[in-house]
Every structure is written in C-alpha cells, then in structure tokens.
Amino acid sequence: MVRNIVVLSGNSHPSLVESICNILSVPPCNRILTKFSGGESRCEIQDSVRGKDVYIVQSGGGAVNDHFIELCIMISACKMGSAKRVTAVLPLFPYSRQPDAPYNKSGAPLSKPKEHKSKEKYTFESVPATPGPGMPKSVGLSAGSDLVREPFFEKGPTSAPAGHSKAGSVSSQTGSTTVDRDYRSSMSMGSDFGGLQAKKGYKQWVAQAGNLIADLLTCAGADHVVTLELHDPQYQGFFDSPVDNLYARPLLKRYIQQIPGYKEAVIVSPDAGGTKRASGIADDLGMDIALIHKERRPTKITDRQNATMMLVGDVFGRVCILVDDLLDTGNTITRAAKLLQREGAQEVYALVTHGVFSGDAIARVNASTLYKVIVTNSVPQDLHQEMCPKLEVLDVSSIFSEAIRRIHHGESLSVLFQHD
Numbered sequence: 001m002v003r004n005i006v007v008l009s010g011n012s013h014p015s016l017v018e019s020i021c022n023i024l025s026v027p028p029c030n031r032i033l034t035k036f037s038g039g040e041s042r043c044e045i046q047d048s049v050r051g052k053d054v055y056i057v058q059s060g061g062g063a064v065n066d067h068f069i070e071l072c073i074m075i076s077a078c079k080m081g082s083a084k085r086v087t088a089v090l091p092l093f094p095y096s097r098q099p100d101a102p103y104n105k106s107g108a109p110l111s112k113p114k115e116h117k118s119k120e121k122y123t124f125e126s127v128p129a130t131p132g133p134g135m136p137k138s139v140g141l142s143a144g145s146d147l148v149r150e151p152f153f154e155k156g157p158t159s160a161p162a163g164h165s166k167a168g169s170v171s172s173q174t175g176s177t178t179v180d181r182d183y184r185s186s187m188s189m190g191s192d193f194g195g196l197q198a199k200k201g202y203k204q205w206v207a208q209a210g211n212l213i214a215d216l217l218t219c220a221g222a223d224h225v226v227t228l229e230l231h232d233p234q235y236q237g238f239f240d241s242p243v244d245n246l247y248a249r250p251l252l253k254r255y256i257q258q259i260p261g262y263k264e265a266v267i268v269s270p271d272a273g274g275t276k277r278a279s280g281i282a283d284d285l286g287m288d289i290a291l292i293h294k295e296r297r298p299t300k301i302t303d304r305q306n307a308t309m310m311l312v313g314d315v316f317g318r319v320c321i322l323v324d325d326l327l328d329t330g331n332t333i334t335r336a337a338k339l340l341q342r343e344g345a346q347e348v349y350a351l352v353t354h355g356v357f358s359g360d361a362i363a364r365v366n367a368s369t370l371y372k373v374i375v376t377n378s379v380p381q382d383l384h385q386e387m388c389p390k391l392e393v394l395d396v397s398s399i400f401s402e403a404i405r406r407i408h409h410g411e412s413l414s415v416l417f418q419h420d
C-alpha cells in the first residue's frame with residue numbers, strides 16, 4: 001500500500017481509476033461531482049487532502065469540455081484544501097491536437113469547395129500569394145505598400161497571373177500591385193481561399209487552444225502533469241511545470257509480437273506526423289515500414305477519399321499494421337486501410353493509442369476493410385467494444401499506477417520510457 005497519497009477520480013473514466021487504485025492498494029478519494037441545475041460543475045472533496053500528494057485522473061474524449069472544467073475545479077479544490085502537491089493525470093490530453101480545418105459529425109470538413117469551381121481552376125498555391133521576387137505584395141502587410149497607399153476597394157479588375165487567379169495580382173501594363181474584382185468581392189462578401197469557403201465577411205481561421213489549456217491547468221494549481229502519448233511531444237513546452245509524457249509503445253509492441261508471423265508484416269504510418277512513432281516500433285522489432293502521405297486540406301469533394309493519400313513502400317501480399325496515436329473520426333485509419341488493401345495488402349491491423357471514436361467512427365470502422373482495431377483504454381472503451389466486434393483493448397492502468405508510485409516516492413520514471 002502506498003501511504004500519504006490521494007487518488008481522485010473525475011467523471012470521465014471511473015473504471016480506469018478503480019484499476020489504478022487496485023494496483024496501488026489505495027481507496028479512491030471520496031468526492032461528489034455533480035452539476036448545478038444551470039449546468040455548472042459542482043465539486044466536493046469529502047476526504048482530507050491536507051499535506052497529501054494528490055493525483056487527479058481525468059481523461060479527454062467524450063464530454064471533453066465538461067471534464068476539463070471539472071478537472072480544473074478539482075485541482076483548485078485540492079489546493080485550497082492544503083494538498084502538498086497536485087498532479088493532473090490525463091490519459092488522453094485534451095486539445096493537444098486540433099485539426100487544421102473544422103470537421104463535421106461524420107468527419108468531413110465543414111468547409112466545402114464551391115460547386116462552380118472547376119478542377120482546372122483548383123490551385124494549391126497560397127491565396128493571397130506569398131510575397132517574393134516577381135510576386136505581388138501581400139495585402140495588409142507593410143511590404144504591401146502599393147495597396148496600403150491607395151484605397152483597397154477602389155481598384156478596378158485586372159487580369160490575374162496563372163495560379164493566382166483570386167489574389168492580389170500584377171497589372172500587365174503598369175506592373176503595380178492591385179486586386180481583381182473577384183478577390184475584392186470575396187473579401188467583403190465571403191471568400192474562397194484555395195477551396196475553403198469562409199463565412200460572410202470573415203476569413204476562415206481555426207483557433208489553436210493548446211497554450212490556453214496548459215495555462216488553465218497551471219492557474220488552477222496543477223504542480224505536475226502526467227499524460228500518455230501526446231499527439232505532439234513539443235506540447236510539453238507550453239508548461240512551466242513538469243510534464244511526464246508516457247508511452248504506450250511497449251504495450252503496442254507486445255501486441256504486435258503476438259501476431260502470427262509478425263516479422264514478415266509491415267508497420268505503416270498513416271500520415272507524416274506519425275512517421276517517427278511507426279519507425280521507432282519497426283526498428284525495435286526489426287520490421288519493414290511503409291508510409292502514407294495524408295493531405296488533410298479538403299480538395300475536390302469527390303476526390304477526397306482517394307486523391308489525398310499516397311503510399312510509399314511495398315505492402316503487396318503482406319500483413320500491414322497501421323500505427324497511430326489517435327482514432328477520432330476514423331477517417332485516417334479507414335482510408336489508409338482502403339489504400340493498403342488496394343495496393344495488395346493481405347490483412348490490415350490498426351494499433352492506435354487513443355480510441356476516441358467520435359461521430360460515425362464506429363460505423364466507419366465496422367464498414368472498413370480493417371481486420372482488427374486495437375486501442376488502449378486511455379478513454380472508456382466499454383460502449384465502443386459493444387458496438388465494434390473488430391475492437392480489442394489494451395489496459396494502461398499499470399502504466400499509470402507505476403508512474404504515480406514512482407512520482408510519489410521520487411523515483412525515476414525513465415524505466416517507463418524504455419521501449420523494450
């Protein structure tokens with residue numbers, strides 16, 4: 001039994017906390033977590049935390065915003081209750097990954113290409129164009145002085161250079177920077193930037209909340225953060241306090257080693273962001289690797305299923321094991337499986353650390369060519385397992401209980417970062 005320690009559960013994942021407490025042989029702290037009728041979270045810590053080392057376990061996923069506020073209130077309550085140290089344990093760290101375009105329930109981008117826009121007109125160029133030699137100056141930058149000097153919307157239409165049909169363009173006669181009529185109207189009445197439709201009078205822009213989330217945890221009083229497989233390990237830099245980013249890699253590797261003939265299989269990263277993760281596992285196990293390049297930005301809507309994924313590597317006749325950190329809408333993993341199957345893969349497994357399964361993800365996985373999907377229980381999986389016969393779950397409670405035990409005793413965590 002670990003002494004002088006308090007493990008407190010949020011509402012997000014009570015069963016994981018129960019397992020952690022069982023391993024540590026400590027009872028979970030008594031608390032009341034409810035809501036006022038107005039929807040605000042209410043927290044009452046019923047055991048004394050004075051002078052104690054407190055670990056509050058709350059995962060992302062599900063009602064993520066409610067869970068996060070609840071966590072902040074619990075941290076603050078423990079600080080006010082004179083806890084010696086408060087550690088926020090977030091098996092899935094919320095807001096550490098934000099898609100670069102807003103997505104709807106079924107996983108498709110909310111923004112759609114304009115219907116009248118033909119394939120020939122589509123361009124991957126930045127619009128407005130990046131300033132450079134022989135290029136028009138950017139609107140609104142100090143370097144775009146031609147535009148700043150003259151009233152922006154008083155300019156007449158000019159012909160646009162190839163590949164820059166909408167942006168600030170150079171008049172063929174004078175060489176001065178100006179703006180064509182389409183761009184003028186797009187700025188004032190809603191615009192189309194490289195296929196994205198912006199709302200009227202508002203340039204499409206997605207806020208990245210990561211820094212704010214880190215600040216909120218620190219402000220609430222978190223002295224330490226423990227999490228698992230951050231989407232982006234650099235996220236730790238947002239914190240002034242220590243962050244321990246644990247790995248699910250040993251668990252994933254152990255699973256792979258149980259697949260019959262795994263040495264002949266190919267580890268596949270479904271996107272560039274996961275290459276390091278996948279190649280680490282492939283290297284450790286002496287396996288081959290293949291990569292898929294995924295382009296997240298919406299292009300032509302009818303092409304989106306295929307045209308934005310490209311395979312690098314040979315998978316013909318081989319078992320493929322996709323490795324990723326997150327399954328959210330399931331788009332990435334199911335489309336990757338489809339591509340692999342089309343390239344002649346024999347069977348496709350997906351090993352993913354965090355199985356969020358938002359929107360239609362379960363239906364998408366069930367309908368996909370995936371043979372098996374393996375996730376950890378960093379977020380609750382009971383319901384997902386009932387609905388998805390392909391799903392298998394790996395338990396992470398021993399990773400967290402060991403991390404908590406070591407932090408409490410001031411021992412090194414490095415053994416948890418070793419992958420063999």
Ligand SMILES: O=P(O)(O)OC[C@H]1O[C@H](OP(=O)(O)OP(=O)(O)O)[C@H](O)[C@@H]1O
Nearest residue numbers: 273274324325326327328329330331332
């Ligand atoms: O199930 P889905 O809704 O498809 O989301 C899951 C994908 O999203 C994340 O990558 P992201 O698209 O953020 O790209 P990145 O890895 O390059 O950051 C994650 O690494 C998965 O690949």
